[in-house]
Amino acid sequence: MKIIKPKVALLTEITGGLEQTLHDYGALTLVIGIEPHNKRKSIRNPKDLPLIIKKFLKNKTQNKRSLIDFCKKHELTYVSFPYREQSILAEKLKEKKIDILITYAAPLLESSVLSSPLCDAINLHHSILPNYKGGNPIFWQILHGQIESGVTIHRLSEKIDDGEILYQEPFDFPAFTSKNDIIENFHSRSRHGIIKLLNTFIPGEPLNKISPSTGNTNKKFYARNVRRKELQDIIEWEFIEPDQLLNLVRYLGEWPIDIATPPGLLSFLPYKAEKIVTSNSPNTLQGLTASGMSLTYGTKKGVITLKPSFNPIAIIKYIRKRQRILKGKLNSQYI
Template identity: 30%
Template sequence: MKPRILFMGTPEFAVPALEMLLQEEYPLLGVVTQPDRKKGRKAQLTPPPVKIVAEKHHIPVFQPARLRDSEELEQICQLKPDLIVTAAYGQILPTTLLEVPPFRCINLHASLLPKYRGGAPIHWAIYHGEDKTGVTIMYMEEKLDAGDMLMQQSVPITTTTDVGDMYQKLSVLAADMLQELLPRLIKGEIEPVVQDHSIATYAPNIKREDEEIQWERTAKQIDYHIRAFCPWPGTYTYWREKRVKVWQAICLEQISTKIPGTVLGFSDEGIQIATGEGVLQLQELQVAGKKRMDVSQFLQGNHLEIGERFGLWKD
């Protein structure tokens, strides 16, 4: 007999797992997700992707702004699920809920735990130049992503991988892993593995200041940064005091002794910029208030000079 499940998740990452549970006809008692948020220039109130799927299938939806001590928490506990499945829900579950299901609570986390615990694991894995990341399914506890691991699979990070690519891959992988895990978990065939907490690293939520390109870093590190934040939240720099988003760039096999941020040359293929070590070629930009454009389009509308600098400088 299949367990009665409460699903908790919010963004697109969680959707494939929820859809898999529906396709496999697991009894879904309800979905818990974050409140609707205002999005876009018009600040239109928008439901989370998980809510859209749940309502399409007439599944009860709970959206407490803060789950702990909320009125909804008591209602959710009264559902008495056999198992709770979470995927990028966005809040740590209180003990009162963790203790409800007999098969406990499991979480689909987009990293190779114990590395990159926290809210932005895919971003920071690419940012730090990791050669792989993956998905870990683990038991939940009140500490952040610290529970015993039930299953883990890795995916390589290539020289062209950006966070959007990896986000999609890992969301599908998480659903496939969950599909494989659940029957074995219910039968008691899974032996949990304790995380080595001594080597844990963290992936905090992205802050606005994290998005600015630091030209003193190496070309390779800046390339990691751009791909780690593409397509969201994006990286930016300044050109003639205008904010410019950088959507795509590549490292060149060149050496430069110029001050970081200096324009070394440009063509329709890209703008060559000196960094703290090596040269980065910008390929796709977006000036504040304008659309994304490749370098050839940028150069058609802007007069760029060799020797000028990108970034804000006080010297």
């Protein structure tokens, strides 16, 4: 049976490989961003010029794999729209005769947008819904020590992660690895699911459900976004299990010095979570403890070791970040 390729629009601000997958599949027609890029600001104070140049060069470096550059390379249409003016997006979807709108890490959309594609509007989510709806499902699954997880593709509705489930793939949570590796694991499985769904496309009809829903309807924890300043309050650092702590620190990237600061010059080094130390001794030191260049963090449930990075570039970046953390400038940063 010949597979008919739909015209797909992708709404996201994240380059997670989905844009490349959809392009290779031959379906990607339109890429959509939320905020306009490269806003120009007037220079009111000449002293600001070096900072503006520095930010410009930094953005140019970081945007090598941006969605805009991707669209230019592959001669695809990129549009952005103000979130409060979704009628602009609705008109663009109709103009391009988009069959399917796919969203990932995107805000809620109005009914005018959801009804604009000719066939369907779907979203990718990194949990087995209905559990862990919300903007940060991976963080909360780590914090809760989830052993099993999965990806869900569901039809969009005007409620958060609440539409009909079309596809789910459960799998073991990718533990004891970096944040980037965890996210890529979820991304790759989501890409696989999207292609399986698109292979069932019939012009003029909504997508069909292709896998049974495996989520426990009695578990509906809402995985809200978390700011850095909340880490102290939402985590019981004294009682957290060592495997959960190891996963959490690896997800954060380095030991959070706003929770406990290493002594002396050690506080200027980025510390990575290394391993769990098995210890049943009641005399095990709790909290952050230094031994030479190494650190351990003990709770009432166990101990993990922390290993410093001596990479010069990593140290320079960390020192700058450290200053901002200690001054409270990253308190509102989302984890």
